[in-house]
Amino acid sequence: MKMKKFINRPENIVAELLEGFALSHQDKIRLVGNNLVARAVPKAKGKVGVVTLGGSGHEPGLSGFVGEGMLDVSVPGEIFAAPGAPRCLEAIRLADYGAGVLFIVLNHAGDVLSANLTMEMAKRAGLNVKMTLTHEDISGGPNPDDRRGLVGFLPVYKVAGAAAEEGQPFDACFEIAERMGRNMRTLAVAVETATHPSTGQPIFELPDDEMEIGMGQHGEAGTGRMKLKAADETAEIMLNMLLSDLDVKAGEELLVIVNGAGATTLMELFILFRRVDQILKAKEIKLARAKVGEFITTQEQAGFQLMIARMDQELIRLWDAPSNAPYFVVR
Amino acid sequence: MSECITKDDFRRMVAGAAAEIRLNHLMLGELDCAAGDGDHGATMLRAVEKLEKAFALDGTDDLKICLSAAGWSVLGVDGGASSSLLGVFFGGMADAGSNDLTDMFEAGLAAVRKQTKAQPGDKTMMDALVPAIIALRRAANAGKSLEEALYDAAASARAGAEATRNLQARYGRAKFLGAKTLGVPDPGATSISLLFEGFYNGLTSSKGEPTNA
Numbered sequence: 434m435k436m437k438k439f440i441n442r443p444e445n446i447v448a449e450l451l452e453g454f455a456l457s458h459q460d461k462i463r464l465v466g467n468n469l470v471a472r473a474v475p476k477a478k479g480k481v482g483v484v485t486l487g488g489s490g491h492e493p494g495l496s497g498f499v500g501e502g503m504l505d506v507s508v509p510g511e512i513f514a515a516p517g518a519p520r521c522l523e524a525i526r527l528a529d530y531g532a533g534v535l536f537i538v539l540n541h542a543g544d545v546l547s548a549n550l551t552m553e554m555a556k557r558a559g560l561n562v563k564m565t566l567t568h569e570d571i572s573g574g575p576n577p578d579d580r581r582g583l584v585g586f587l588p589v590y591k592v593a594g595a596a597a598e599e600g601q602p603f604d605a606c607f608e609i610a611e612r613m614g615r616n617m618r619t620l621a622v623a624v625e626t627a628t629h630p631s632t633g634q635p636i637f638e639l640p641d642d643e644m645e646i647g648m649g650q651h652g653e654a655g656t657g658r659m660k661l662k663a664a665d666e667t668a669e670i671m672l673n674m675l676l677s678d679l680d681v682k683a684g685e686e687l688l689v690i691v692n693g694a695g696a697t698t699l700m701e702l703f704i705l706f707r708r709v710d711q712i713l714k715a716k717e718i719k720l721a722r723a724k725v726g727e728f729i730t731t732q733e734q735a736g737f738q739l740m741i742a743r744m745d746q747e748l749i750r751l752w753d754a755p756s757n758a759p760y761f762v763v764r
Numbered sequence: 765m766s767e768c769i770t771k772d773d774f775r776r777m778v779a780g781a782a783a784e785i786r787l788n789h790l791m792l793g794e795l796d797c798a799a800g801d802g803d804h805g806a807t808m809l810r811a812v813e814k815l816e817k818a819f820a821l822d823g824t825d826d827l828k829i830c831l832s833a834a835g836w837s838v839l840g841v842d843g844g845a846s847s848s849l850l851g852v853f854f855g856g857m858a859d860a861g862s863n864d865l866t867d868m869f870e871a872g873l874a875a876v877r878k879q880t881k882a883q884p885g886d887k888t889m890m891d892a893l894v895p896a897i898i899a900l901r902r903a904a905n906a907g908k909s910l911e912e913a914l915y916d917a918a919a920s921a922r923a924g925a926e927a928t929r930n931l932q933a934r935y936g937r938a939k940f941l942g943a944k945t946l947g948v949p950d951p952g953a954t955s956i957s958l959l960f961e962g963f964y965n966g967l968t969s970s971k972g973e974p975t976n977a
Contacts, residue, residue, distance in 0.1 A: 444806075467840075488844070513801050514844035517851065519836060542936040543844030546879055550839065550848060632793060632802035651801060651937060 436633040443631040447489045447511055454496060458759040462499050469524050470496040470507045481597035481606045482506070482528030485537045485590065486521050486544055488513045490630060493760035494729030495539075495586065500758030503594035504537075512631050513651050513731075515543035518550035525555055525562055533561040533603030535610060537589055539582025540568035561603070565589070565610040569617045569740070571678045572647025572657075581649055583619040584692040584738045587728050588752065591761065595754035609751065617688075617742035618679045620671045623648035624661060625696060625735035636731070646671065648736060664701065668708035671739045676716070679741060686721035687713065688752065690740040695730035697737050702726070705737065721749055728760070768863040769910065771827045773967060775819040777914075778834075780966020782812035784958040792955060798948040799938040807843030808955050811850055814838050831858040831868075845880075845936055846952050849889060852876050866897075866904040866913070873897050880935070884924070887931040887938065887945060889952035896921035896960050911968050918960040925949055925957035 440446055448468065455464045465471040476482065486508040487495040496507040505528040510516035525534050534555075538548040548564055555562045567586050573579035593610035601609070624644045626635045639645060639658075644667070646657035662670070681687065689709055691702045702725050713720055721744045729738075744752070756763045785792075785808045793805030818834035835855020841847035856875020860868040873893060882888040884895070899920035903913035928950040933939045938950075 510842045510844065511807075512803065514803060514807065514842060515848070516842040517839040517848055519840040520842065543848065546845050546848045549879060550852065629801045629803065631806065632797070634797045634802040636801050649937075 436628045436630070438628070438630055440630055446630055447509065450489065450492065451496070451509060454492075454759075461757055461759055462496075465506075465527060466523050467520050468509065469520065469527060470499050470509060471527060472499060472501065472505055474501070476501075476505055476528075476530050476598070478530050479532055480530050480600055481532045481603050482525075482530050482534040483537065483590070483594050483597050483606075484508070484521075484524045484528045484534055485539075485586070486510065486516050486524070486547060487539055487541075488515055488543070490732060491729045493727070497728075497760030498587070498590050498594075498758045500756055500761070502598045502754055502756030502763065503590050503758040503761060510543075512629065513636075515541065515547045518547050518554060521547055521551035522554050522558070525551065525560055529560060533563065533606075535593055535597065535603075535606055536562055536564040537586065537593065537610065538564055538566050539586050540566050540578075541581060544582075563603070563607045565593075565607065565614060567614050567617075569614065569619045570647075570649070571618050571620055571674060572649075583621060583649075584690055584729050584740050585614070585617045585619050585742070587690060587692075587724070587761070588617060588688060588740075588742055588748075589613045591754075591756065592748050592751035594756065595751040599754070609747070612745075613742065613748060616679070616744075616748075617740060618675045619738050619740040620646065620675055621648050621694070621736060621738040622646045622667060622671065623694065623734060623736035625733075627695060627732035627734035630732060636734075644736070651731065664704045665708045668705045668739070669712060672709050672712050672741070675739065675741045676718070679743060681718055681741070681743065683717040684719070686719045686744045686749070688722045688724075688740075688742040688744050688748075689713075689720060690723070690728070690738075690742075691725045692729060692738040692740065693727045694734040694736040694738070695727070696733045696735040699726070702737060705739070709739065722752055769827070769865050770863075771819070771825050771830055774827055774830070776966040776969060777963040778812070778815045778819050778966065780964070780969065781959040781962030782816050784962035784965070785809060785812045785955070788958055792951050792958075795948055795951040795954055799933060799941050799945040800951065803843070804846060804951040804955065807841060807847055810841045810843060811838050811847050814841060815854065827863055828858040828860075831855065846889070846955070849876055849880060852879050853893075864904075865910060866900045869897050869900055869917075882935040885931065886934040887928050887950045887953070888933075888935045889950070889956045891928045891931070891950060892921040892924040892953040892956035892960075895924040896956065911964070914960070914964040914967055918957070918964045921953075921957040921960040925953040928953045
């Protein structure tokens with residue numbers, strides 16, 4: 434099938450999307466240096482900086498979350514490909530306000546490689562940086578190294594960004610990010626593939642009547658290919674796997690995120706979320722907070738990610754704190 | 765035997781490698797479509813362009829300085845794991861204790877090994893890179909000339925890359941595709957084999973433009 438996308442020259446996609454993104458949010462963000470996305474008004478000196486990196490083509494992830502109360506700088510890579518260490522190092526220098534820089538990295542091979550190289554260079558340069566890895570995709574199996582970082586980046590950006598904004602010390606910001614990371618789990622499901630916008634190639638193939646639970650951000654195969662199911666049954670299968678993996682008990686408080694992959698409608702996401710809420714109520718698990726929408730997409734891929742996170746009072750307070758990030762405004 | 769090389773030798777090797785990648789980038793993209801997202805050819809094109817630029821810079825004849833600059837600029841290709849590891853490889857060569865080609869390539873491999881746990885057999889670039897460098901060392905120990913050593917290295921890289929056809933990916937993004945990766949050679953290993961092919965072509969070409977012969 435021929436790709437139908439409103440693009441110009443494939444090699445200009447990233448530069449052009451960043452230009453448009455920055456122009457449409459001039460009051461909040463700007464492009465700095467080598468296409469780094471930074472806050473229009475930098476954070477005050479003496480506060481912890483928060484930086485992330487990741488491939489492009491997943492909008493509004495990840496740069497849509499740069500703003501007061503969340504990220505200071507994001508380093509966008511090429512389409513579905515991690516940026517290299519030189520630009521990450523540049524971002525860390527930019528976000529260094531004298532109190533340390535928290536570097537939030539999603540667990541994908543290319544991102545981790547760049548991040549490790551960046552950390553080596555930053556240490557040699559005498560910069561005060563700590564890296565926190567998000568790896569909450571339970572489809573990777575029990576080994577945390579095999580668990581990818583999916584939409585769980587969102588609560589980590591939010592709570593760590595809020596802690597940094599209110600002036601918490603470096604160690605505390607790092608601990609908050611790690612605590613959030615340890616207490617979250619995500620599972621993705623895909624029903625339709627996406628095309629790579631530069632190459633025009635489908636990123637995976639899936640028969641018309643099947644879905645795949647555990648699909649990664651870029652169409653990496655999961656473990657659960659099965660016949661397409663209705664919303665309620667799909668939500669139930671996925672939520673039960675997540676609750677069991679996180680070992681959630683009655684009475685505990687959860688944050689739930691339903692993230693659309695790009696082509697799955699809000700209509701469907703709400704129908705799915707409704708079922709999630711019913712199951713939680715039946716199990717006497719409290720829904721502390723919820724977010725339904727598109728936070729990280731993969732072009733026109735159809736499917737969604739379901740994330741749950743065990744919350745404590747401090748994490749809830751930081752989740753509720755103000756943010757002016759273009760795609761995560763909290764007043 | 766020890767074979768010291770100059771910036772100009774390496775510049776010709778890089779030009780040969782760039783020619784090979786330019787000739788084959790569409791094929792690399794197609795290989796990558798089988799287990800990745802099809803952008804490997806484009807990434808490699810950007811990487812060899814940066815390599816060529818680093819060696820075209822006037823102002824220094826110091827090979828190590830050029831290799832450091834080349835490594836840094838390939839890291840900046842922003843093409844995920846492949847460009848990062850290639851950048852580490854060329855940058856790491858600058859840390860060798862001598863200008864002996866085999867020492868330098870071994871130093872590059874050692875730097876790559878610090879960044880990835882992938883081993884030959886995991887269906888990655890290591891399946892071509894490791895045998896190529898073992899072949900270089902073996903040829904050097906046997907007293908072969910630099911040209912002969914690179915010929916052996918290219919042959920070993922090619923055999924290593926071709927053998928990845930029968931392997932299942934165990935590393936990087938493709939590992940999640942499991943058995944679906946069987947039957948298609950790894951694009952990263954194939955790129956390494958093209959680079960070594962090109963190194964040999966470039967070094968053995970007359971001191972002018974490299975040929976693709």
